[in-house]
Amino acid sequence: MPGAIAFEFPDLFFGGLWLTVQLSGLGLIGALVLGTAVALMRVSPIAPVRWVGAAYVEFFRNTPLVVQLFFLFLGLPLLGLRFASDTFDNIFRAAFVGMALYHGAYVAEVVRGGLLGVDRGQIEAARSLGLSYAQTLREVQLPQTFRAVIPPLGNIAIALVKNTSLASTIGVTDLLFAAEIVESRTFRAGEAFLTATLLYLALTIPLGLVVNGLERRLLVVR
């Protein structure tokens, strides 16, 4: 039976799956918080704030995630920040920061698109009615943005689940790493990787169906 090897090494496969889920969930929360903050920077009326936001987005979108992970894993300890490579918690923390930083840049672009998608007339009307910049943002822009950005954010979440596999390159014993360990112990590469494949599909395919459903329900064509 395909996938039976998962029950011969349950600690590795299901433990790996659990780490993948944890890293995806935490990474997504981090990316959403960071991305929304950067999106607000990018529509800020203060020019230098916009530039910092733009620089962040372009840098993290145009360099490979593995390079960023290696940097966090190896570089930051040397700079005195304690993601030291000695304990597993620290490796996991470095991977989490990497996931949040990389996907945060994509989230920022999506949220910015959503904010700019709101008709300028509405913002001008709100301001002339006496609402402050912050009030306009909170009461007028953000609620409409929210609806527009849910489907693309779902797509980023799917990408994030797949990308957590890169954490295996710095030593996080996620699902992919589990398959590699089992392969090196048993030399049953076909079975080990098929099992990892099925477990990844069990995460990403249902997520994809949810996103497609939301897309159909929420798509607003202005």
Place this chain on the structure above:
Amino acid sequence: MFADPAIWRFFGDGLVQTLALSVVSVVLSFPVGLAFALGRLSSRRWIRWPATAYVEAIRALPVLLLIVYFGIKGSSLFRPIFGADFELPRFWAGVLGLSLYTSAVLAEIIRAGILTLPRGQTEASRALGLSYPQTMRFVVLPQALRLMVPAMMGQLTTVIKDTSLVGTIGVFDLLRQGRTIYTQFFNPIEVLLIVATIYFVICFVLSQLSRRLELGSVTREAKIRMTELELRDQAA
């Protein structure tokens, strides 16, 4: 040490591998992607269903999983064809993993491009007596492929970033060369910054170009669809 030209030649060798991998993978993926896109649009169920399953399953997998799999198992997959002592070169194991993934993504981009064209075009061509293959070849694809150029350039930057994963199976690409250097000189910060800058310059220029290239008019819905595809298939 960065004054030594040998170091820069070392980076250069890696860069050549990275670029070669990207170009070979994209070139190989395109015909496969086109075939699967047409397969998904076919009216015959026995073609449509397997094509859909291939595209959806491969897109749902991490590209690193595919690369590592071919890195470990690639040689023995081809032994029944090429003989018992066949060794798949690591470069081609990397190409195989990258192309498998990229072909599924390109299939989705091409399909989205084809679906963007107004149905009237196909119907008119068929009514004028063109066969289905003729309609595709002379009417639909020339327009659809032009619409897709920006999305495909976007995908090229993703492939270039993804090539950085082949170091895990022992291809000496840009990142792997950098890792060799910093293990030798113990300066990961400087080396990784140089490596990141090289990737950044290539990918930033390509992504700016793809933004400028708007060939033909794309509807708003099509643009949204293309952006979402790009987001979903964004790997490292």
